[in-house]
Amino acid sequence: MKILKILRKTYFKLTYSLLHYLVKDDVQVMGWPGIEDHINIQNDLINKVKFKPTDVVLDLGCGTGLTTKRLSPMVKSIIGVDNCQGMLIRARKNTKNCSNAKIVYSEGRELPFKNNQFTRVICYSVFNYLAGLDEAKLLIQEMIRVSRQGAIIFIGEILNSKKKKIIALSEHIEASGLRVKGLGWLHSIVAAIVYHLLAWYDPIDLMNFCKELDVKGVVLSREKPLLYINETFDFLINI
Ligand SMILES: C[S@@+](CC[C@H](N)C(=O)[O-])C[C@H]1O[C@@H](n2cnc3c(N)ncnc32)[C@H](O)[C@@H]1O
16 A cells, blocks of 8 residues: 555646656646646635735645735745756746745645745645645644645635546546647646545544644635535645
8 A cells, every 4th residue: 555655646736747848838737637727726726815916925736826916916936846857947937027926846735934924825636646634644743834824725626536537538538638739638638547546635644643733723615616626625734
């Protein structure tokens, strides 16, 4: 089981590095079918996490930095962190005109920051690529460590093991591939195949884990499904 978890993590890490060389599109290299979907994701995130001009933000698993770039004019400063060098090359390019943004290489579970640094921590579509629940717990602990009193941590697009079901390839293609240009069709086929390899979580496990920690509150949310995978949940932690 442990070997499987390590294999899964290594597989996704290698895939992201390889995709960086193969795929030109900054959105598709992160696994999203198209820019419209990504803008919807950003809007949903902005809606749920109320950003303020005084906010010091950490974007954990920033990918190619598109969300980091979008948030940069809304906040005091923002740091994008990722553990894939290929993504960071793109993130640095995409944020080169954002004077308050910085891009840093790091593993999510060992962040190179002091305690109580950030007022907002966002971590979107990252948990599915971790080794599993144990690593998810380490990331949550680390996010809490670097957050100030009153901060909000947003963990988005977590796959819900309670709703796991077999999704037919045709469903993926119909839902995403046929309505996007470029490599959308390829994305939907790959997504259907790797769907079962991803890390899935029971929301109650994560909720109970957070309640054991020193946090003010934890909220599960997802008002409407965003992409082709609609079995996901979001998680807001109030520090
Ligand atoms: C699907 S992309 C999401 C990117 C971005 N957050 C977004 O919403 O578009 C997942 C990103 O998480 C990064 N990632 C996965 N595991 C990580 C970890 N343990 N520490 C840091 N980054 C990680 C990957 O390298 C990849 O860039």
